[in-house]
Amino acid sequence: MSNPWVIDNLNILLRLLLSMLMGGLIGWERERSNHAAGLRTHILVCLGSTLIMLLSIYGFADFVDEVNVRIDPARLATAVITGIGFLGAGTILFTGKSITGLTTAASIWVVGAIGLAIGAGFYFASIVSTLLILLNLIVFNKLEQRYIRGSKLHLITIHAANAPGLLDGLSAMLKDEGFIIKKLIVNERSAVPYGEIQPAVLGVEISIQVLTDRNFDPVELTKQVRDIGGVTMVTAE
Incomplete structure (x- = not known):
């Protein structure tokens, strides 16, 4: 051109x-x-x-x-x-x-x-x-x-009955697995069993941000958290 x-x-x-x-x-x-x-x-x-x-x-x-x-x-x-x-x-x-x-x-x-x-x-x-x-x-x-895998944050959300020693058990389990707890939020919650006329069941919702440089396996972590007494729901991401 x-x-x-x-x-x-x-x-x-x-x-x-x-x-x-x-x-x-x-x-x-x-x-x-x-x-x-x-x-x-x-x-x-x-x-x-x-x-x-x-x-x-x-x-x-x-x-x-x-x-x-x-x-x-x-x-x-x-x-x-x-x-x-x-x-x-x-x-x-x-x-x-x-x-x-x-x-x-x-x-x-x-x-x-x-x-x-x-x-x-x-x-x-x-x-x-x-x-x-x-x-x-x-x-x-x-x-x-x-x-060059660096440490990454992961969010774990747990619904559980307000049982004594729950937080201590969670903290010990996470530390044994090499997680560092960076943030912890605990909220009280109440749930009514679906389709049943019963008083609301008091419990807690726990949100935990953890830091780890290891491979994160949400399935294995969920299994370990469910083994703790009183836990009804777990999400890990």
Whole structure:
């Protein structure tokens, strides 16, 4: 292309298809890992970014030779990055014990950057960036889980009868299993047996946040907590 302000339809099609492929590869990994923003979201973000970059560079070519008109190809790209920041924020969740979705938010942001690069014609940089992102999401994730596993918070919720020594038994069991109790909340609760006309049974609801650097097996932990007398319900996550 001799004129930097003009692009033919074939190149437009190639750039849009390439952005769909690059965004789809990263979105496929997120979809396979069961994250909120998956295949279609990443494809749409990448395609949209490419289209806006094409519009920013070539959409106003007719005004290049106009007097007192200055064309800035990057003017819409900055707005794309800002807008994608709000979209990525929607994937970040605070569950009460930890923050999740940061990696997916970052992947949406970088997919937008890839789309902008493809729209500007930076094919090599876009393809290499996509491969490096996949390396980070797939390979480095496995290495991190296997060799750089840090301590993680887990939430345990227990419904039980208000029996003497309940908290002491729970505390001793968790310490024996290598858990560190970071937060403990005890609320009184009353429950009426379903379908029966009986006085409410007084009990407690215990929420415990524990920290551990070991493999967390919720099934095994639930079995051990149920062995403590008076426990009627356990959830572990």
